[in-house]
Amino acid sequence: MERSRPSSPTHSPTEYAKGESEDFSALRRLLLSPEQVQLDRLRQRLDTFVIGPQEVSRVLPDAIRLRARQDNRLLASMLPITQEALALSIKQSPQLISDSIAPILGAAIRKAISRAMREMLQSLNQTLEYSMSWQGLQWRWEAWKTGRPFVEVVLLHTLRFRVEQVFLIHKKTGLLLNHVMADGISSQGEAAISGMLTAIQDFVRDSFQQGQDEGLESLRIGDLTVWIEQGSSAILATVIRGTPPVKLRDFLQTTLESLHVQYWDSLQNFQGDAAVFLETRPHLEDCLQAQFVKRRKGLPVVFWGLTAFLLALLGWWAYQASLNHQQWTELLKRIAAEPGIVVTTIQEEGGRTVFHGLRDPLAVDPERLLEEVGYPPYAAGFHFEPFIALTPEMVRKRAITVLHPPESVEVSIEGSRIILMGESSHGWISKVIRSAPAIPGVSEISLERLVDTDVKQFESLQVELEGQAIFFLSGQETVLNRELVKIRQVKDILQELDTKAVQLGRKPSIYILGYSSPVGSQPTNMSLSERRANKVLEILRETPFHVLKLFATGKGVDPDVKFGPGGGQRYSANRRVSFRVVEPGISPRGEVGAKIGP
């Protein structure tokens, strides 16, 4: 500002007034000049005042702190901007945010996963460990009886201690700040329980006139223990099953102290909003500790027993499998070798092996084969169509079935020829001759080596008869008493011969041949011999025969009997009657027969 100069003493009133004003101004300038300068400068600064970053930077930290103490308006104002800024930052450079939170988030996730895995493995381990032992079986029985899960029963028996619940309680109000539970634990009314724990403490404290810092440290009900750690502003109550170690108490106390340090302000200013204490969860979860009874090393006897049983079972199974294979192989071999059975296909049907093919009705029953080789009947079945097999074995079998040969006859097959060997009755041989050609596969019968027993007996009787002789005294035809016995024997032979001839269908003739000694003339001897033959014929005719025909004839002197000096006996041997059997068309035995004629 520019200072005005002083005026002259002679002036008009106006000039005077003007001069006075100037004087005043001058005076003012003289008196207040320095202050005026300062005021002018301040006015100028105020007129042109702009708050610069430097000024703000100086006051900003203190301003924020002061305002945050007063109320939440600053926080409310900054919240949307901060959120938008954060969102924009994540959008523009996600890596930066990711890198920033990774150390915290990674550790938290690892911790949570490792905790969950540890608990799961522990539970699984215990369950597996005890499920194989005798004790495990007892507990399983207990679980079944009480209707509780097996894992829970195992836990109850193997637990040394386990912190099941942790309550962080505001000391003054008894309100719950935070609460965590172990897996599998259910709880209700945590806030009420928290209040009740505080009330009980107050009750005990008041009842026994203890100071505010004193308090109930422990409650015990059955297997449950409640440990209460006292802090100046908060209480840490833990519900523990089993017998906890003392060092756990130290850990709980340390945790509570740490929480006091970390949340001091929040604890002091707590008005019922426990949101800020949600962050205490990791600390409280660290208190959920557990310790289990250590099992002695070594596997339980039941395990070994079970293993031995399983091995025995495996051995038995292997043996059965091998046996089954052997039986199957044997069955296949037997069926393949069995005459009269032709297998076309083998199929699995309804869990068993079924053989399809052809089977001669006379072939062996396949069910019997199963039985013989020991193959289980339920594992195999047969579906065979009937057919006639022409193999030698089956032809022989069929021949035996049709002919019913006696035991003395052996039947064999050569090509299409049936060979019979041994002995049999004349009737059976006749049947063979009739029936055999009708048997399938038989075109020829060989009987060469088959003896007809009836013919044999007939011939035997013939020989016996022809060996008989009835003797007479010299010159006589009277039958002596002693010779009558022989005639009776002859009669018996003749009866048998008659029966046999009937069986054989033969009609033999019996010639009674009379002889005499050479003593005397030939005509006399011829006549005598004829009388002797007739005499015997007469006696024999007393017995009737079916087919035998008896003829008597005198033969005179027997030329086969030689006579000479001293041959008395030979003479008597010629005074006799002999017998010959002659059949039509069959040569009589010996020379005699040849001589006889009709």
Added chain:
Amino acid sequence: MIQKKICMLGGFAVGKTSLVRQLVSGIFSEKYLTTVGVKIDQKSLSVRGQDLLLVLWDLYGDDDFQKVRASYLQGASGYILVIDGTRKETVDVAWKLHELARKAIGPVPFAILLNKHDLVDEWVVKHPMISDLSDQACLVSMVSAKTGEGVEAAFFVLSEAILKS
């Protein structure tokens, strides 16, 4: 969720426990009242969009108010004075309990519940008797623990007052 501790105060047999029972089915037996002197229950409410968990301390009622443990009142955000409308003497007990509470926890919101409204014909408690007290209360309400009339509304109003304070 914000938690608030509320104490139930009143003389013998005024119906405190029955009023709480109208509100919640608790987990603790009523024998706690005669042994420990308190039974605690919790009740969730939503008051003007704010989720609230009321922790109700039902203090054992004895006409000798000195038996009430003042320590149980510590940290309470409000309390309810229960008066039996059919018994005049319960008003005096309520007064004394109110003074006890004021001394222990200061001027916090409280409600006066005149119980047994279902027996209104037998009522002997008249409004002038409680006028001094009701001037300070955030709510004076006639309720019936028997029928449940007015019970939940009373807790709601007290909760509102607590949140405003």
